[in-house]
Amino acid sequence: MRAARYHQYGEPDVIHIEEVSAPQVPAHGIRIKTRAASVNPVDTILRSGRAQELLPLELPAIPGRDAAGIVEEVGVDVTGVKVGDAVFGLGGVSDTTAEYSVLTAWARIPSTWSFEQAAAAGLASNTAVRGLDSLGDLKEKTLLIDGAAGSVGSAAASIAISRGAKVIGTANQRNHAFLKSIGVIATPYGPGLAERVAGLAPQGVDVALDAAGAGSLPELVRITGGPERVTTVADHTAPTIGVRLVNAENESGTLEVAAALGEAGLYLPRIARSFPLDQTIEAHILAQGAGTQGKVVVAISA
Numbered sequence: 001m002r003a004a005r006y007h008q009y010g011e012p013d014v015i016h017i018e019e020v021s022a023p024q025v026p027a028h029g030i031r032i033k034t035r036a037a038s039v040n041p042v043d044t045i046l047r048s049g050r051a052q053e054l055l056p057l058e059l060p061a062i063p064g065r066d067a068a069g070i071v072e073e074v075g076v077d078v079t080g081v082k083v084g085d086a087v088f089g090l091g092g093v094s095d096t097t098a099e100y101s102v103l104t105a106w107a108r109i110p111s112t113w114s115f116e117q118a119a120a121a122g123l124a125s126n127t128a129v130r131g132l133d134s135l136g137d138l139k140e141k142t143l144l145i146d147g148a149a150g151s152v153g154s155a156a157a158s159i160a161i162s163r164g165a166k167v168i169g170t171a172n173q174r175n176h177a178f179l180k181s182i183g184v185i186a187t188p189y190g191p192g193l194a195e196r197v198a199g200l201a202p203q204g205v206d207v208a209l210d211a212a213g214a215g216s217l218p219e220l221v222r223i224t225g226g227p228e229r230v231t232t233v234a235d236h237t238a239p240t241i242g243v244r245l246v247n248a249e250n251e252s253g254t255l256e257v258a259a260a261l262g263e264a265g266l267y268l269p270r271i272a273r274s275f276p277l278d279q280t281i282e283a284h285i286l287a288q289g290a291g292t293q294g295k296v297v298v299a300i301s302a
């Protein structure tokens with residue numbers, strides 16, 4: 001099969017398109033004919049080598065943590081999914097930017113999403129659901145999301161609104177119309193956040209989710225009134241101030257939550273741009289730059 005691969009850590013140009021063996025399906029996984037894979041922040045960080053002490057990769061490595069496609073083989077221990085189903089989900093730490101990939105957590109693609117949108121939902125929606133679950137019952141609560149226009153942030157916003165929360169979200173001005181379109185009260189991030197939020201939620205903010213990792217945790221703790229009211233998915237300093245750090249896990253249940261919302265028309269993953277496999281380098285360059293509005297995806301096969 002054709003795959004994007006790098007033999008050494010470095011800038012995006014370490015990626016080459018190569019002919020490699022297709023992966024074997026494990027007992028607890030499925031093999032899909034990949035239609036699209038997304039480029040998440042972790043993919044560019046791993047490729048750069050910046051995380052090699054924490055998360056060393058076996059090189060050569062195929063980038064990509066999530067994907068969408070058609071089930072082509074089912075592991076012997078797997079039930080509830082069959083060859084020919086259209087699914088999205090999570091692979092290993094890497095490995096999905098290839099004509100075939102293995103998923104160990106998945107859900108059916110809702111009829112409202114393209115393969116590219118489904119690929120963009122994998123890691124982002126899993127992380128968003130896990131982050132929100134850690135904040136308890138959201139019905140009639142006011143939730144502040146820092147980085148609400150990002151992939152994780154906007155997934156979290158849509159899911160929280162469906163759970164009955166009022167959501168205030170921070171974003172660059174260029175994303176305020178997008179946030180409004182999904183039901184979020186938008187405000188800029190950065191200095192003066194507490195004052196702006198007090199104006200938008202005079203009754204106070206119950207809980208907050210940091211989906212940006214931009215150093216706002218002390219401010220979010222002040223705004224909500226305590227570290228136990230705050231969760232981050234992106235700031236590893238969290239434990240030093242008593243804030244929860246939640247990470248993605250390969251579990252299908254979170255993806256099914258996102259898919260059900262998609263089917264109901266309540267969550268549509270946002271795509272910045274789609275590149276063909278041959279342009280995976282360009283996809284990584286765009287994804288690691290600032291200001292992308294939505295997920296960068298690699299479309300792999302028709």
Ligand SMILES: NC(=O)c1ccc[n+]([C@@H]2O[C@H](COP(=O)([O-])OP(=O)(O)OC[C@H]3O[C@@H](n4cnc5c(N)ncnc54)[C@H](OP(=O)(O)O)[C@@H]3O)[C@@H](O)[C@H]2O)c1
Pocket residue numbers: 040041042123124127146147148149150151152153170171172173175189190211212213214233234246247248249291292293294295
């Ligand atoms: N723990 C895990 O397992 C896990 C899983 C997935 C992602 N993550 C992490 O979660 C973060 C978000 O991922 P993503 O895929 O959603 O990335 P993304 O789509 O690039 O979103 C990041 C968002 O951060 C916002 N932002 C930039 N500067 C900011 C600032 N100073 N204050 C507040 N917000 C700011 C941006 O908003 P504007 O575009 O409006 O400027 C952007 O929408 C990343 O750090 C990623 O590594 C962690």
